[in-house]
Amino acid sequence: MRILGMISGTSHDGIDVALVDFDLRDGVLDGRVGYTTSTPYSPELRARLVEALPPAETTLAEVCVLDTLIGQSFAEAAATAIEQAGPVDLIVSHGQTVFHWVEGAHAHGTLQLGQPAWIAERTGAPVLSDVRIRDITAGGHGAPLVSVLDALLLAGHQGSAAALNLGGIANMTVVRGPDGLVAYDIGPANALVDAVVSSGKLSERGFDEDGAIAASGRVDQRLLDVLLDEPYYLLPAPKSTGKELFHLAYVEEAIARAGHRPGDADLVATLTELTVRAVARDVLASGVDLLVVSGGGCRNPVIMKGLRDALPGVTVALSDDYGAPADDKEAIAFALIGWCTAHGLPGTVPAGTGARASRILGTLTPGAGPLVLPAPIADPPRSLTLGR
Structure with missing residues (x-):
């Protein structure tokens, strides 16, 4: 068919x-x-x-x-x-x-x-x-529906595996055998970076192509701490979220709480690191040995390097290797x-x-x-x- x-x-x-x-x-x-x-x-x-x-x-x-x-x-x-x-x-x-x-x-x-x-x-x-x-x-939650594909695609893996999609929102499906699946939205992947890049006209394409802006900046730890203190991250799975929560005004409110505004490149670097930290924390907690990544965020070398550095005991692969082109x-x-x-x-x-x-x-x-x-x-x- x-x-x-x-x-x-x-x-x-x-x-x-x-x-x-x-x-x-x-x-x-x-x-x-x-x-x-x-x-x-x-x-x-x-x-x-x-x-x-x-x-x-x-x-x-x-x-x-x-x-x-x-x-x-x-x-x-x-x-x-x-x-x-x-x-x-x-x-x-x-x-x-x-x-x-x-x-x-x-x-x-x-x-x-x-x-x-x-x-x-x-x-x-x-x-x-x-x-x-x-x-x-x-x-x-009506999401993440991609979990039905993940469950079938990772069914042959002998250990515990997770499929991670890095779109506007990061979602993950954890597969521990035929009866051990859990899936949920982790939080923002590209949503906040895209909002800042678009509003500030930092790129003609409206996103941080190849992570170039993030790579040119430094992470602002004070702002990152404020961003990581988001109540959504503490909710149990399954859960879902979207741009109803993670949008440009959300970033502005976090900057106000942090008490200072970083430069554009530092802001993009900090929001990119937020994605890495939130995802890596949940992947480590899941105990998987394989992470299969897809979505536009997997084309960002800053995100992918950050994940590999934060997950030394986890094999990080692209969904292309499993027949599903990441994009x-x-x-x-x-x-x-x-x-x-x-x-x-x-x-x-x-x-x-x-x-x-x-x-x-x-x-x-x-x-x-x-x-x-x-x-x-x-x-x-x-x-x-x-x-x-």
Whole structure:
């Protein structure tokens, strides 16, 4: 079954796309990753999106406009993928998260924009969307949904392993055998650095490319101590967070508490070190011997060196080594969720999200013809292999 997975993550910089051809044989799901790409949002759309995100106030009119513009952007990205790689049986669109409603230790709702009907109309293919909310209705956090991919991908590891995704937010899945999984959002990965770099116009690309700014600065220990004293880090897993908490105003408040403002490069270095410290602390506490890293943050040599230095007893590898290109892993994960839903299988791991039980995910929008799904499968796959 050929499935196109699509997502714009918490860095809200564009749309990641992965086309995966799945085939189940003897309990092993084989995924051939045939096409991947990333399509940036137009500068105008990204600026409009940033202006509407928390803690900014917005209007329902602006939400409606963004829902359409993002949906049209996803539709164009999907159409381009199909033109270049051939037809697909299903498209899975995560859309763009604009608000993740968490109070205390509980998630109450989540909102992703990008109207799927635009994608179905443009491509003629059925579209699965709204993939997070069903888990939340079952008491989960709706995140990190990538844990269903991590559980299958790391199933063959003999020791204890963890998969770390460094997007806007850092999330981790710890796998200790078939029944020993836990997953949760650790805290900010690139979110705070991106906010500072964008607002200060420190880079034309809006992020710290290759960690160059961080490498040119020095860590401000006083500010770092303030940032590490964040109550969210003490909450037990599973837990989830987002830019509702970790945004530019959050940095400004931390600077005020620290009592002084470091220079731009020192500020970026300090926020980068925050990611390293928060992640390394949780990885060490998990007791894993293998850490498989993906997401944009794994292309930052300052973060990766910091993690390797802080985790001397842990093998730190990229998800590329396991068949999942580090920049495309989340899109692949949503393609996998689509395969599960199409076959009547849950797309969540309760221990990974905190839900009462696993649930079949998403809402289906028909394409140009009748909605036809494969025959249901009784037993989920035991493991997953990915390759080109």
